[in-house]
Amino acid sequence: GQQVMQIPQYQHVQEGEDFTTYCNSSTTLSNIQWYKQRPGGHPVFLIQLVKSGEVKKQKRLTFQFGEAKKNSSLHITATQTTDVGTYFCAGPGGTSYGKLTFGQGTILTVHP
Amino acid sequence: EPEVTQTPSHQVTQMGQEVILRCVPISNHLYFYWYRQILGQKVEFLVSFYNNEISEKSEIFDDQFSVERPDGSNFTLKIRSTKLEDSAMYFCASRYTGGDGYTFGSGTRLTVV
Numbered sequence: 765g766q767q768v769m770q771i772p773q774y775q776h777v778q779e780g781e782d783f784t785t786y787c788n789s790s791t792t793l794s795n796i797q798w799y800k801q802r803p804g805g806h807p808v809f810l811i812q813l814v815k816s817g818e819v820k821k822q823k824r825l826t827f828q829f830g831e832a833k834k835n836s837s838l839h840i841t842a843t844q845t846t847d848v849g850t851y852f853c854a855g856p857g858g859t860s861y862g863k864l865t866f867g868q869g870t871i872l873t874v875h876p
Numbered sequence: 877e878p879e880v881t882q883t884p885s886h887q888v889t890q891m892g893q894e895v896i897l898r899c900v901p902i903s904n905h906l907y908f909y910w911y912r913q914i915l916g917q918k919v920e921f922l923v924s925f926y927n928n929e930i931s932e933k934s935e936i937f938d939d940q941f942s943v944e945r946p947d948g949s950n951f952t953l954k955i956r957s958t959k960l961e962d963s964a965m966y967f968c969a970s971r972y973t974g975g976d977g978y979t980f981g982s983g984t985r986l987t988v989v
Contacts, residue, residue, distance in 0.1 A: 868917070
């Protein structure tokens with residue numbers, strides 16, 4: 765079945781440093797979504813990328829979708845303590861009913 | 877901002893007991909889902925529900941699980957005979973169309989003892 769893998773599993777940064785998490789799918793994706801889960805919280809939808817090579821920005825967050833639509837990345841510039849949490853990528857399971865396959869997530873810790 | 881509401885927030889149950897987890901999705905959403913997350917692990921798909929029936933289910937969603945939308949607002953997950961390995965956070969999610977991002981509820985932490 766489809767697999768979605770993320771690296772790194774953990775990332776510890778000093779406040780102000782940059783952070784990147786990478787997501788790879790075993791199959792070509794029609795789109796990819798990113799979610800953030802704060803400690804003890806629930807996943808919150810950040811963004812969806814659809815087009816090959818697409819780049820989208822949300823303030824300090826930059827999301828990319830690979831040309832082959834099998835990989836994606838999330839880059840955070842100048843991290844802040846509010847960025848702490850787990851970042852998940854998720855790809856559709858190939859049906860029209862919208863099942864998502866989540867990656868394992870990258871746990872980001874930001875030291876002040 | 878519309879929310880997906882889940883109750884209870886925490887449920888402790890004896891092994892072998894039945895539990896019902898409740899969700900109120902966003903009112904105009906059409907697609908409903910249950911996911912679970914074992915502590916420290918990834919979010920795993922259980923079941924999707926559309927047009928008043930199950931549209932897809934995972935291998936985890938075996939005969940001990942069932943879902944219902946008993947009225948126009950509630951969406952429930954029933955686990956008939958709980959096992960220790962059912963201990964997890966259960967998230968309900970909904971979306972308006974099949975291509976949107978999910979809105980997740982705040983989850984129910986199920987502890988089976």
